[in-house]
Amino acid sequence: MYRILIADDEDYVRDLLVRNIQNSALEVDVVAVAGDGEEGLREALLHKPDIIITDIAMPFMNGLELIRRIQEAGLYSKNVVISGYDEFDYAKQAISLGVKDYLLKPFLPREMTDVLTKVIQELDSQKVLQQNMSLLKEQAKSRAGLAREKALKALLKGKEWGEEPDFILEGRFYAAGVIRMEGGAWDFGRQEHVEEFLMLIREGYLSAGISLYAVSFDGIQLAAIWFGDGENEEHFLKRIGASLEKISGSLEKYYHIQMNGALGHAYRSQTGLADSYREAMAVWRGNLDAAKRFLFYGEENSRKEETSSSQIREWKNQIRLSVRAGQEDGALTGLSGLMKCYASLSNRKNDYVGVSVGELVYAIQNDMEQDGYDRADTEPLSYMQDRITYGSLMDMNQMLASYIEKCCRVVRENSEETKAEAVVKRLKQIMENDLHKTELDLEAVAAKVHFSPSYVRQIFKQYTGECFGEYLIRKRMERAGRLLQKTSMKIQEVADQCGYENQRYFASSFKKFYGCTPTEFKLAVEEEHLY
Secondary structure (H helix, E strand, C coil): CEEEEEECCCHHHHHHHHHHHHHCCCCEEEEEEECCHHHHHHHHHHHCCCEEEEECCCCCCCHHHHHHHHHHCCCCCEEEEEECHHHHHHHHHHHHCCCCEEEECCCCHHHHHHHHHHHHHHHHHHHHHHHHHHHHHHHHHHHHHHHHHHHHHHHHHCCCCCCCCCCCCCCCEEEEEEEEEECCCCCCCCHHHHHHHHHHHHHHHCCCCEEEEEECCCCCCEEEEEEECCCCHHHHHHHHHHHHHHHHHHHHHHHCCEEEEEECCCECCHHHHHHHHHHHHHHHHCCCCCCCCEEECCCCHHHCCCCCHHHHHHHHHHHHHHHHCCCHHHHHHHHHHHHHHHHCCCHHHHHHHHHHHHHHHHHHHHHHHHCCCCHHHHCCCCCHHHHHHHCCHHHHHHHHHHHHHHHHHHHHHCCHHHHHHHHHHHHHHHHHHHCCCCCCCHHHHHHHHCCCHHHHHHHHHHHHCCCHHHHHHHHHHHHHHHHHHHCCCCHHHHHHHCCCCCHHHHHHHHHHHHCCCHHHHHHHHHHHHHC
16 A cells, blocks of 8 residues: 655644545555645655655645655655645745646545546556566576576686676686585575675685685585785685685684685696696595695695506495495495595596596495385486586585485385385285175285285285185175174175175085174174164
8 A cells, every 4th residue: 555644734624534535445545744834845765655745835834834854854655736726836946846636625525536546557567667677677688697607607617708898807816616505595596696705705704805706506505706906826826725714714603604615726827727726526526534624736646656547446346336235335435445445535536536436326226226126216316417417525525425325214214024015004904995796815915915826925925924715705604793793784795895796605604714604693693783
């Protein structure tokens, strides 16, 4: 509802306006009234009305001065002036203030309603226009953000970007890196969320003369582009390192977020950003030590030791065999050994690590399928490929551990013993539902659970202590006894409900189970009810 302020020095006029507005069907609300121009200004600044109805001649400050002062305060409103015949020489001044609507004393309620209806229609049109303009601005902002994201990604991949970017990377040095946060609330799947994060850390956290852009290739971590000034490449990288430490400290202190990352070499041209990003990814992907918060390419190479491919193969085989057996501890022990082997490789072999991890994931997947497990139960999570491509060894370790635990759980839950228990439970359900069917027997039930009759006979006896046929007869007789006790059904009808076409055969089975015929049983029940 639109808010209205009424300013008039005559009490009866104010009361008349308020009453007529409240009694109208207009979607407006009178939020304040004032008896002079100064009071009207105070109320306007407080309530920020959409519509002002003001008399021209008022003490202390006339209506037109009131409108002028409100406009100077930066408030927007639609203004309706009330004037008499002898005051209409104010019209020229009113027009200069944008006043197009007026009420001429004396006025009728219908005239007031007509004027306000016109004003409301204008406000509605302006609201739609503002909404459309806001939408267009958001769309333009979104398109600009998308274009900036594509241009930055092209720089990091060393590819040409055909369009002219709307930003400038200007500095003496350029470097690229990786930024990752644990426990953060930011979803980097959309570039606008990346921009929101950058706005937070740019103010007061970056060293003077250092600038930062970022994009995300996987929606989890940021690919960062640093550029700016420094005495030399080493000094430039140190300034970035200082900025990272400052950002990290603040995130940990105020948001309880742990931040880590990696940085490639500094280059004197932005064309070197692709090489710098590859270097950052190399050192980042080889990191298995959570205590190392920020890694710089070149610092770790001398400490790397080569491991043999046979060791990697042995650990992967142990993981696969343990998973197939559902032995989670053995598989995770193998994973720990595998990760240590990967960590000992030189940075130049980190692409091999990604390929090797991918091979392991799909090998486990194939093993599970060959062992008869449903693909939907063990399908790798959708982001696994992104983690293999962009993640560190820490990421891949967590990802593989989660996947291994899931596969081992599926194996255990579908072990022979558990599977047999589930089959027996299903057999009982089928028999309970089909007791009325004459064709219900071992072969029919076995066919429904897709196992051989001999296997069904074996596990049923093992898990229930009864032969299948004995159990089936018992359940049929128990149903017959309940029906004879609680219904007025005839003997033949009860026999039909229990899967017997022949009443004589039903009576024979009934007598063997209860020691009396169905008729004798029914009479005994009726006599019991009589007494």
